[in-house]
Amino acid sequence: MQPEQKSGITAPRKGWIQSVKDGFDGFSGRTGVREGSPWTGLGAVVEREFNDNLTSTRMRMLQALVFVTGFAAAYSAIGQIKDVVGEDPFVFLKIFTVSKEPLPSFLAFLGFLIPIVAITLGFDAVNGEFNRRTMSRILAQPIYRDALLVGKFLAGLATLAVFLVALWLFMMGLGILLLGLAPAGEEILRSVLFLIAAIAYGGVWLAIAILFSIVFRSTATSALASLSLWLLFAVFWPMIASMIAGVISPIDPFDPRTQIAAFDTQQSIERLSPNTLFAETAMALLNPSTRTFGLVMMSQLQGMVRGAPLPLGQSLLLIWPQLASLIAGLVLLFTLAYIAFQRQEVRA
Amino acid sequence: MTTPVIEAKALTKRYGSQVAVDRLDLTINKGEVFGLLGPNGAGKTTTILMILGLTEPTGGTIATVGFDPLHQPLEVKRRVGYLPDSVGFYDNMTGRDNLRYTARLGGIPRIAVDSRITTALERVDLVAAAERPVATYSRGMRQRLGIAEIIMRRVDVAILDEPTNGLDPQSTQEFLELIRSLKAEGMTVILSSHLLDLVQSICDRVALFSNGKIGVMGKVTDLMRDVLGATTVIQLDAEGFDTAKLEGIAGIERITRLADGSWRIDASRDVRGEVARRVIEAGANLERLSLGMATLQDVYTRFFEGKRHAA
Structure with a gap:
């Protein structure tokens, strides 16, 4: 007896990911359309991974570390701020940005630690499943690979969000307690936008970590690769950027325009780093008097009220490219991870 | 169906x-x-x-x-x-x-x-x-x-x-x-x-x-x-016996020497009676004559042996 064949009467639903995939399949020689929703089982994956993230020992250790450093940074910042209360309309936001020797500011800590948290969440996302030998069993369940990867990414992002929101609430509470002031409406708005930027920044590093967890079969290798990249961007990137800029646009000491060109080149290269993008975004949001990240000509300073804060809309306009680039980077890296995962053989 | x-x-x-x-x-x-x-x-x-x-x-x-x-x-x-x-x-x-x-x-x-x-x-x-x-x-x-x-x-x-x-x-x-x-x-x-x-x-x-x-x-x-052509395996232990004396028994497919005075006989039917007679006639000591079924292991070995020889 011949099993009855479906003759393509039922039109399969095509999601955007499917459309993207079809595009890639086109040049890789694959044909045909998959039937059924790629999101089958997504909820279950997200729930399990989220649970796993929140209860794992390594996440608890990191959370403790970040809260302790956050507390230390904020506490020392508040000691500094108390002297200038009343002089600044955005005194509350200073908890994030002001630093007192020897501690760096809370913002600097975050720029440093968010990637570590994200890498911790993602470095063994895929190769860990292979090493535990759960991958082929899970993929043999009636779900698509899409659900597994997207579920892992969303669960990681949700964990990051929960973690950062808790940290944000902690800092706000600390500020209210120690400063004796309630944050103003715009301060809350700015810090919430900062929170969103921080999640996007974490998402970029999560996507990097997951990509490496697909590319490398050993969890140690993928962790080291992610950490090397993090070290590159956190420590060495400014040096590398100035070196490359020196080669691309050398400075002629008699032509001031070459100096401007060199600075522009260096800044463009620096902005390839998610760390720079995040630092600039955070600076404009938390320090409303930030007007530009580039050079300022004397002529532009005419009529400027020094130190006066910009309205929120103007600050947003200033960092819009940075924020958009962070999110675009996140999507791009995740897409790369997605393609790599789809093409991976189940066999080790 | x-x-x-x-x-x-x-x-x-x-x-x-x-x-x-x-x-x-x-x-x-x-x-x-x-x-x-x-x-x-x-x-x-x-x-x-x-x-x-x-x-x-x-x-x-x-x-x-x-x-x-x-x-x-x-x-x-x-x-x-x-x-x-x-x-x-x-x-x-x-x-x-x-x-x-x-x-x-x-x-x-x-x-x-x-x-x-x-x-x-x-x-x-x-x-x-x-x-x-x-x-x-x-x-x-x-x-x-x-x-x-x-x-x-x-x-x-x-x-x-x-x-x-x-x-x-x-x-x-x-x-x-x-x-x-x-x-x-x-x-x-x-x-x-x-x-x-x-x-x-x-x-x-x-x-x-x-x-x-x-x-x-x-x-x-x-x-x-199909692969072995025989489904009966007999182990024969008989000191001082020469297996040439087994020639002519219908059904024996092949005889493999396992050790001194010990052989394995693959046959398409149970040939123990005739084998015993030949051993006794030859004046050798019949120590063991046991019947075992061929196993898939034999099929497997024979099949891949054949592959290797062909290669």
Whole structure:
């Protein structure tokens, strides 16, 4: 007896990911359309991974570390701020940005630690499943690979969000307690936008970590690769950027325009780093008097009220490219991870 | 009536220039226990992955439970359960929670989940360990949890890849009982193994894999007749005997010397009476004349020996 064949009467639903995939399949020689929703089982994956993230020992250790450093940074910042209360309309936001020797500011800590948290969440996302030998069993369940990867990414992002929101609430509470002031409406708005930027920044590093967890079969290798990249961007990137800029646009000491060109080149290269993008975004949001990240000509300073804060809309306009680039980077890296995962053989 | 559950035609898989499965034709019927045999790297696991749609064939066609695993993988995977070689579970979760997770992935209705899990755990005798993290499970327990998953999902076809690898003899026997009970319920079972006695005792049909091709396929007894030409194996221990004296006995296919004064005789029928007579007539001491059935091991050895000689 011949099993009855479906003759393509039922039109399969095509999601955007499917459309993207079809595009890639086109040049890789694959044909045909998959039937059924790629999101089958997504909820279950997200729930399990989220649970796993929140209860794992390594996440608890990191959370403790970040809260302790956050507390230390904020506490020392508040000691500094108390002297200038009343002089600044955005005194509350200073908890994030002001630093007192020897501690760096809370913002600097975050720029440093968010990637570590994200890498911790993602470095063994895929190769860990292979090493535990759960991958082929899970993929043999009636779900698509899409659900597994997207579920892992969303669960990681949700964990990051929960973690950062808790940290944000902690800092706000600390500020209210120690400063004796309630944050103003715009301060809350700015810090919430900062929170969103921080999640996007974490998402970029999560996507990097997951990509490496697909590319490398050993969890140690993928962790080291992610950490090397993090070290590159956190420590060495400014040096590398100035070196490359020196080669691309050398400075002629008699032509001031070459100096401007060199600075522009260096800044463009620096902005390839998610760390720079995040630092600039955070600076404009938390320090409303930030007007530009580039050079300022004397002529532009005419009529400027020094130190006066910009309205929120103007600050947003200033960092819009940075924020958009962070999110675009996140999507791009995740897409790369997605393609790599789809093409991976189940066999080790 | 035989209904094909799996139909592969000219199925091919290449990894780069290496051919893992080479124009394979395979039909497996509903309700069968089918054994995929062969040395490691012969293409058994690759074939299984293509049946499930977990790996894309390079060429040829395959239909699993009437669906195309490449374009309708969800339909296929809903009806087929898979127990991979040395299966893994999430170690920090309990056995029951691991099953709950796959139940959710499989879309089993929430109200039915708990009772189905309990029934499945009872079948594989894991109820007592169900609330313990899988990290504390032995290898046999993990394999049984894998079977529990298949029972819970109520699939039509169960594919078991090297299911008894690394199990102690008692666990292996229990495992075989489980497979028999699955068959009794009408489930089609496909298992790959290189433990041949095991396959012989439970498989309806087997396929011998070699270099990505199926060398021979059929019922175990048929294979013995076809490959060995003999199904009776006699061991003869007789000191000071010359096997030339056995010439002329009808049915003896070949005589292999095992040690001094010890031989193995392959025959198409029971020739012990005549052999005993010849030994006594020759004045030798008859010490042993025992009858054993040919095993799949013999088929396997002979088949691959033949391959090597031909090569």
